[in-house]
Amino acid sequence: MAQNPWWQGAVIYQIYPRSFQDTNGDGIGDIKGIINKLDYIKSLGVDAIWVSPFFKSPMKDFGYDISDYRDIDPMFGSLDDFDTLIAQAHQRDIKLIIDQVLSHTSNEHDWFVQSRTDKNNDKADWYVWADAKPDGSAPNNWLSIFGGSAWQWEPRRCQYYLHNFLTEQPDLNFHNPEVRQAVLDNVEFWLNRGVDGFRLDAINFCYHDAQLRDNPAKPKELRQGRGFSEDNPYAFQYHHYNNTQPENLAFMQEIRQLLDRYPGAVSLGEISSEDSLKTMAEYTADGNKLHMGYSFELLTNDYSAAYIRETVTKLEQEMTQGWPCWAFSNHDVERVASRWSASNHPIPEQATMLSALLASLRGSICVYQGEELGLGEADVAFSDLQDPYGITFWPTFKGRDGCRTPMPWQSQAAFSGFSTHTPWLPLCQEHTACSVEQQLTEPNSTLQLFSHFMAWRKTMPTLMFGDIEFIDTQEPILAFYRSYQGARTLCVFNLDATEQTLELMLPAPQQQTDLRHNTGLYDGDSITLSGYGCFIANV
Known part of the structure; x- marks a missing residue:
């Protein structure tokens, strides 16, 4: 077993830091909160933690809109706190993976602030700019995942800029070699601080079609949501041109060349394309691109033996060289304990079975915080919503806040031990009864059975590799x-x-x-x- 890289067969525990634990009483989780819970994380039997973005950000998309890739947002702590997290995690033999959001920045990033001023500055070509059509409309029909056109008018330049996500998240122009190098330099900054790898957000969105061709329409019967609401107009198109371009494969090789200079460093790409399984195979092929890829194919509402079997089998047929990574839950979708429950309410026996199933598939796995407790989706009232995605598409799609509510640490403590202050999202009362403290007293609780299985799995080379x-x-x-x-x-x-x-x-x-x-x-x-x-x- 020692001959296999550490990440093959690894259990990766995803932490959404805003909702993990708050140590300074502002109602928002922080890096010190993660440090405080490292012994708990170790007890789960996981190999690594993946920490969602904690970089400086206006928080329009809660950290996935980065204004400074090389600093910590003060709400989460400081670079010194992060260095302590790395050291403390490594002392416990826990690897540390962090998010990198490469395809776009915040509109408050210095690069964009300069780029938008005129057409002649040093960063003028660092983002995707295009002239209006003769009638003043957007350059083409591309749509944003978060609703509406993917183009926003900028009066300073009298041009449109591309944003595949929020208008506050302008897309970088990866056709520009200076952009690619600057992005890689930011990645290397964190490698030099000692991180063990990266979860690469929306990595297939880095390149766009340089000709700006229109996306073709998709027939109604073929419209399916993969990480986005199925009634979202985004599903009305085949996204042939605004992402997953052939040039991106060469950039995956550049990422790998950088990581190969840091032994043990790993890359995990989030992939959502028209054929995500095929793209996963392409992006992990030949040992010179990404180490692993994962998609939304098992983060859907389709809960059947046939669908799981067909999905995994298709990836096995496509991915003859790479290494898969599977997930049933994350910070972008309804929690699996509700999503795959016939009653839409968590069933402890089912939650336990699903964790065992996930950990028995070939590949590495990502487990989302609270999944080990069997937490279901929280029902967040419209008045409490924070997610711009949910606010836009309410009520048919309530957004992502329901899977992002705070972790319940103690059943009797104020705010379930998450904070001493009212949390940024309301605590779910059903979660309080499933707290870590409560489940640690029950030998056959969802938490105890999860930890037992993950520890036992390490003794099973068949399940690992x-x-x-x-x-x-x-x-x-x-x-x-x-x-x-x-x-x-x-x-x-x-x-x-x-x-x-x-x-x-x-x-x-x-x-x-x-x-x-x-x-x-x-x-x-x-x-x-x-x-x-x-x-x-x-x-």
């Missing part, structure tokens, strides 16, 4: 083998609340693993699983 081979099963059973260096492990999951039976002859002798998650029974020719049960055995 093995190939995957699915068994053709009927709903609601998902089953597959994981194989590695002559060993083979059978994994069977019941995705339904009712008892299920899978007829399957296992070779003798058959050894069921010593695992508290196992709720299935094998009687010689079939496996019986309780509702939301799983059966994992070495065969």
Whole structure:
């Protein structure tokens, strides 16, 4: 097992710092809050933490609009705090991955402030500028994910600029080599501070079509949301030209060349394209681009054995050289404990099964804070919304605030131990009963079973590194083998609340693993699983 890179098969714990723990009483989580909880994070059995943006920002998109890539926003702390976080994490053998938002900046970034002044300054070509059409309308039909045209008029230059996200997030022009180098220099700044890798936000959005061709319309029956609301006009187009351009592959190689100078440094790309699985394979091919990629394909509402099997199988067929990373939840989508629940309310047994399923797929995994507690989506009132995405598309889409509410640390403490001050988003009362403190007292709580499984998984090379081979099963059973260096492990999951039976002859002798998650029974020719049960055995 030692011959494999640390990130292969790793469990990566995503921290949304605004909502993790507040130590200075302003209602917003901070870097010191992460430091305070490193022992808890270590107890989960994870290998790395991925910290969402904490850089200087006007916070129009809560840190994904960066105004200074080389400094910490004061609400989160200081560079000294960050250096302490790195040192304390490494003392506990926890790797540290940070977000890098490369495709766009804040409109308050010095680069854009200069670029927008006129057409002749030193940064004039650092962003995507275009003249209006003769009638004054936008250069083409590209749309922003957050609603409306992807073009914003700038009166200083008398031109439009491109923003694939908020108007306050102008897109950089990666066709300009000076931009690419400046971006890489910012990445290297954090490598020199000791980070172990990067989660690269919207990495396939770096390049745009230089000819600014219109995106073609998409038939209504093919409109699907992948990380965005399905009633969003963004889904009405094939996004052939505003992202995922061929030139981006060369930039992935430039990123890899930089990271290869820092042994052990890893890149994880967030990818959302017209064919995200194919793009993941392209961006991780040949060992000279990204180390890993993940997409929104298992962050959807489709919860069926067939969909999971087909999605993973397709990626396996496409990605013959790279390494996958899977996630069921993150800071952009409804929490999986609600999203995949038939009642839209968390079911502890299902949450436990889903964590085991995620950690049994081939690849590395990302676990979102609170997923280990089985937290469901919080219902945030419109008057409390902070997310501009949700405010724009309310009520058919309530935005991302429901998955971003504060972590519940203590059931009886004020504000659940998250802060001594009213939090930036309201605490969910249902979450309070699922607090860390409460679950630590219960031997078979969702938290305890999560930690037990992740610790046990480290002893299983088949689950960490093995190939995957699915068994053709009927709903609601998902089953597959994981194989590695002559060993083979059978994994069977019941995705339904009712008892299920899978007829399957296992070779003798058959050894069921010593695992508290196992709720299935094998009687010689079939496996019986309780509702939301799983059966994992070495065969």
